[in-house]
Amino acid sequence: MNKEKLWQAVLAQLQLILSRSNFSLWFKKTFIKKIKSQGQKQVVEIAVPSLFAKETIETNWQQQTKEILESLTGKKTKIVFVVKTKTKPLDVKTSGPLFDFDAEKEKRNLLKKSLLKAGLNQNYTFQNFAVAPTNEMAYAAATAVSKTPGKAYNPLFIYGGVGVGKTHLMQAMGIGFLQRKPQGSVLYKTGEDFTNEIIEAIRRKNTGFFKKKYRNVAFLLIDDIQFIAGRDTVQEEFFHTFNAIKQMGGQIVLTSDRSPEEIEKLESRLRSRFEGGLTIDVQEPNFELRTAILLIKAKQAGEEIPIETAKFIAQQVESTRKLEGVLIRILSEKRLRGKKITPETIKEILKKPEKETKTSSPRASSKEIVSRVAQFYQLKVSQIKGKRRLKQIVFPRQVAIFLLRRELGLTYQEIGRMFGGRDHTTIMHSEKKIKEIVKKSPETKKEISSIKQGLA
Numbered sequence: 001m002n003k004e005k006l007w008q009a010v011l012a013q014l015q016l017i018l019s020r021s022n023f024s025l026w027f028k029k030t031f032i033k034k035i036k037s038q039g040q041k042q043v044v045e046i047a048v049p050s051l052f053a054k055e056t057i058e059t060n061w062q063q064q065t066k067e068i069l070e071s072l073t074g075k076k077t078k079i080v081f082v083v084k085t086k087t088k089p090l091d092v093k094t095s096g097p098l099f100d101f102d103a104e105k106e107k108r109n110l111l112k113k114s115l116l117k118a119g120l121n122q123n124y125t126f127q128n129f130a131v132a133p134t135n136e137m138a139y140a141a142a143t144a145v146s147k148t149p150g151k152a153y154n155p156l157f158i159y160g161g162v163g164v165g166k167t168h169l170m171q172a173m174g175i176g177f178l179q180r181k182p183q184g185s186v187l188y189k190t191g192e193d194f195t196n197e198i199i200e201a202i203r204r205k206n207t208g209f210f211k212k213k214y215r216n217v218a219f220l221l222i223d224d225i226q227f228i229a230g231r232d233t234v235q236e237e238f239f240h241t242f243n244a245i246k247q248m249g250g251q252i253v254l255t256s257d258r259s260p261e262e263i264e265k266l267e268s269r270l271r272s273r274f275e276g277g278l279t280i281d282v283q284e285p286n287f288e289l290r291t292a293i294l295l296i297k298a299k300q301a302g303e304e305i306p307i308e309t310a311k312f313i314a315q316q317v318e319s320t321r322k323l324e325g326v327l328i329r330i331l332s333e334k335r336l337r338g339k340k341i342t343p344e345t346i347k348e349i350l351k352k353p354e355k356e357t358k359t360s361s362p363r364a365s366s367k368e369i370v371s372r373v374a375q376f377y378q379l380k381v382s383q384i385k386g387k388r389r390l391k392q393i394v395f396p397r398q399v400a401i402f403l404l405r406r407e408l409g410l411t412y413q414e415i416g417r418m419f420g421g422r423d424h425t426t427i428m429h430s431e432k433k434i435k436e437i438v439k440k441s442p443e444t445k446k447e448i449s450s451i452k453q454g455l456a
């Protein structure tokens with residue numbers, strides 16, 4: 001097997017373990033750069049597109065990747081990740097006349113660094129965002145704010161259902177701002193990150209650092225702000241952050257799954273501030289928009305798909321999150337088996353129950369998984385998520401962790417956070433433990449499948 005084929009085979013297996021978004025986010029632009037022998041071992045150098053991707057893969061999937069490589073090659077393997085992107089000839093062509101090539105390159109590097117620092121995903125640009133009647137108001141407001149932050153609407157509050165493009169649009173604003181001002185200070189965080197960070201800062205008696213980090217930002221993007229509702233200290237801190245930034249002339253952008261008015265347990269002084277700028281909703285994407293999103297996503301993945309194909313898929317799949325998953329499955333089918341994309345192949349893929357690809361039900365949320373496990377073992381959710389180390393609680397807790405990994409492909413950090421800020425090594429250990437037990441005990445295996453069956 002050559003490097004390319006080998007890596008395709010590794011990716012195909014990783015795809016079975018990882019959630020679709022994790023897979024496409026972290027593994028899309030990876031490839032094997034080099035394979036060297038070192039005594040009995042082989043050293044496989046894997047190129048990843050960014051430092052962030054490197055760190056994320058190392059912490060979460062290094063072990064699995066290594067095991068897959070070993071099973072495919074039959075050799076003891078050491079893996080090394082290096083940050084490198086494949087430069088396509090296209091990049092050179094688009095970079096303009098030769099004499100400003102270096103300047104362009106430097107600019108791009110600077111931008112990349114700023115994006116990383118701000119916590120932004122470089123694919124979520126305005127260019128990659130399709131506009132339709134369902135989101136055109138939000139888009140117009142977002143571009144205006146991105147161009148003249150602190151002036152147009154402050155805060156800009158965008159709300160709407162799952163997968164309507166709030167996160168994408170919000171990140172595009174940050175990217176647009178940094179494109180014009182690569183040294184600008186932008187920070188993208190989720191409401192959950194903000195919450196965890198302040199709690200951690202209080203625990204470490206280090207709130208000074210936290211305040212400095214947030215209050216001096218020129219462009220603050222907080223995604224899913226509804227998360228802070230009902231938490232007094234967090235809301236208090238956010239209130240001061242909000243005021244400090246606004247006072248300095250900085251911009252604040254917020255997203256939520258509902259309007260400020262509908263967020264329960266939101267302090268009224270926050271509610272009135274959230275409503276003090278512009279509040280805009282984004283509707284579920286219509287058929288045309290879904291088609292456009294597919295075309296954009298395919299292009300990003302380096303593939304062109306015919307419009308008719310995109311239309312066909314958009315007709316059958318309504319949720320954007322699912323759309324991306326289906327597209328990935330179709331493209332990987334094409335890459336792995338050399339299958340042409342025809343309506344038949346698409347139908348086949350859509351018909352295939354997702355269980356077959358082991359990623360399982362996309363509808364089961366992390367909450368459902370935890371509560372289903374709790375119910376099964378007749379415990380409370382708070383006990384499962386809690387700190388007590390009684391044997392009759394520890395095992396169900398490990399099962400929940402195992403299922404969150406397997407069914408949703410959550411990262412160790414994500415699960416750690418869900419379980420009261422546990423360290424990622426603890427989570428890793430729990431997963432491993434259950435994996436081992438399942439291998440040895442058919443009863444446990446059965447037990448876990450019956451929990452799984454109870455999930456949506």
Ligand code: ADP
Pocket residue numbers: 128129130131135160161162163164165166167168169289293296320321324
């Ligand atoms: P939300 O935050 O509202 O739940 P996301 O921003 O995460 O939704 O969008 C889900 C997926 O759909 C992302 O991959 C995003 O890039 C894509 N998407 C949603 N709307 C659009 C759009 N108008 N144009 C391009 N991609 C979109």
Ligand code: MG
Pocket residue numbers: 166167168223
């Ligand atoms: Mg979102």
